[in-house]
Amino acid sequence: MRELRFGARVGGNKFGVEVDRRGLKDLERQVETLSVAVERRTGIGMALGIIMERLHLNDDQAFAYLSRCSQAQNRKLYELALEVVETSELPDAGSALGT
Amino acid sequence: MPGLVVLIDAETFGTGIEGSGRRLRRYDSREAATGCPHEILTSGKDLMSSGRDSATMADLSKVVLGLPGRVVYGLHMNHESLLDTARQLRERLTPGDLDETLRQVTSAAVELLPNVQYSSITIFRPEGQLSTAAPTDPVLLDLDGEQYRLREGPCFDAATHTNQVISSDLKADARFPQYGQVAADMGIHAQIGVRLFDTPKSNGALNLYSTQTGAFEDVESLSALFAHQAGMAIAYAHQIGTLHEAVQTRTMIGQAVGIVMERYNLNDERAFAFLKRLSSLRNVKLRLVAQEIIAATDHEGGQH
Numbered sequence: 001m002r003e004l005r006f007g008a009r010v011g012g013n014k015f016g017v018e019v020d021r022r023g024l025k026d027l028e029r030q031v032e033t034l035s036v037a038v039e040r041r042t043g044i045g046m047a048l049g050i051i052m053e054r055l056h057l058n059d060d061q062a063f064a065y066l067s068r069c070s071q072a073q074n075r076k077l078y079e080l081a082l083e084v085v086e087t088s089e090l091p092d093a094g095s096a097l098g099t
Numbered sequence: 100m101p102g103l104v105v106l107i108d109a110e111t112f113g114t115g116i117e118g119s120g121r122r123l124r125r126y127d128s129r130e131a132a133t134g135c136p137h138e139i140l141t142s143g144k145d146l147m148s149s150g151r152d153s154a155t156m157a158d159l160s161k162v163v164l165g166l167p168g169r170v171v172y173g174l175h176m177n178h179e180s181l182l183d184t185a186r187q188l189r190e191r192l193t194p195g196d197l198d199e200t201l202r203q204v205t206s207a208a209v210e211l212l213p214n215v216q217y218s219s220i221t222i223f224r225p226e227g228q229l230s231t232a233a234p235t236d237p238v239l240l241d242l243d244g245e246q247y248r249l250r251e252g253p254c255f256d257a258a259t260h261t262n263q264v265i266s267s268d269l270k271a272d273a274r275f276p277q278y279g280q281v282a283a284d285m286g287i288h289a290q291i292g293v294r295l296f297d298t299p300k301s302n303g304a305l306n307l308y309s310t311q312t313g314a315f316e317d318v319e320s321l322s323a324l325f326a327h328q329a330g331m332a333i334a335y336a337h338q339i340g341t342l343h344e345a346v347q348t349r350t351m352i353g354q355a356v357g358i359v360m361e362r363y364n365l366n367d368e369r370a371f372a373f374l375k376r377l378s379s380l381r382n383v384k385l386r387l388v389a390q391e392i393i394a395a396t397d398h399e400g401g402q403h
Contacts, residue, residue: 027332027335027336027339028335030335030339031335031338031339031342034339034342034343034345034346035342037342037346038342038345038346038349041345041346041349041350041353042349042350042352042353042356043353044350044353045349045350045351045352045353045354045355045356045357046353046354046356046357046360046367047353047357048350048353048354048357049353049354049355049356049357049358049359049360049361049393050357050358050360050361051357052354052357052358052393052396053357053358053361053362053396054361058397059354059393085357085360085367088360088361
């Protein structure tokens with residue numbers, strides 16, 4: 001996230017000060033990360049649901065399955081999830097069910 | 100010589116607390132900041148070095164204070180102690196969940212603000228309920244409770260209708276004819292109530308208590324600054340809590356949609372519509388419907 005810098009024009013005089021927000025940086029970052037996560041969660045959830053139902057897995061196992069596929073194919077989990085939802089085909093299981 | 104700190108809180112964290120991530124990003128954007136004083140926190144020294152004399156600064160604070168639609172504090176006091184407190188607060192208020200953040204605020208108030216022996220936060224909901232959060236001592240439950248019962252006292256006023264109330268001698272304070280005596284009997288002689296946040300669902304006020312008569316005569320700016328920073332930390336904590344919940348809810352609803360898609364061979368829109376129909380027919384929240392479907396599907400797994 002970029003450095004926040006605010007200035008103000010009051011009575012025609014420009015005075016700007018860099019706001020020291022170090023303490024809030026972590027919070028801002030968390031909010032950003034979480035906002036992205038929220039947007040992606042429906043898609044990931046749907047893929048998990050499909051996998052749960054098709055392979056008779058519980059949600060943890062379905063997630064483990066999807067993340068193993070993601071690692072094996074070196075592709076993002078979210079991408080794989082969207083593909084599952086769109087094509088209704090599971091990613092190449094290969095050794096994904098593993099151990 | 101006393102410094103001047105001008106602190107402008109443009110609507111941001113007062114009203115932004117209920118906002119979504121989108122809203123926060125919006126007012127964090129450069130566009131929103133352009134031409135709109137967002138937040139300025141500086142010291143008299145900075146303003147001085149930029150060539151302004153104190154008359155200009157006084158005018159400046161008037162101009163700034165006159166900005167419409169914004170909560171603005173003009174803070175006159177020793178800027179070094181102010182900035183020092185601001186720095187210590189920043190270090191103290193680390194990311195945490197909402198309850199933890201409230202506790203950090205009240206314990207930091209007792210440690211950092213002069214003459215403060217006790218602190219708590221009053222939450223006021225639109226239906227009229229008042230409750231106490233994060234008291235640094237159990238005795239505050241009684242003390243705050245008396246103010247709620249009598250509908251009187253700095254804590255009641257700040258939570259319901261005033262931004263900041265300072266009483267240096269509660270017993271002699273004409274504004275609190277009943278509560279003043281009650282507080283004095285419990286050993287509390289001075290008190291500050293200052294608004295921390297306003298949201299459609301609740302207001303919050305910070306309560307600062309002193310056992311010394313005459314305390315808090317000159318800490319208006321310090322407590323306003325404290326409340327400002329604490330309010331920002333609380334707004335973030337609140338928002339992060341809401342987002343964490345949203346992540347969970349969305350995952351659950353997504354899973355239920357996926358299960359229904361697979362089971363009835365529907366596309367995602369139809370599966371979602373199916374769940375929504377279930378939810379409205381039974382008058383049960385979508386999240387709960389989803390939870391039930393997932394629980395009913397809870398495979399032991401690995402039957403391959």
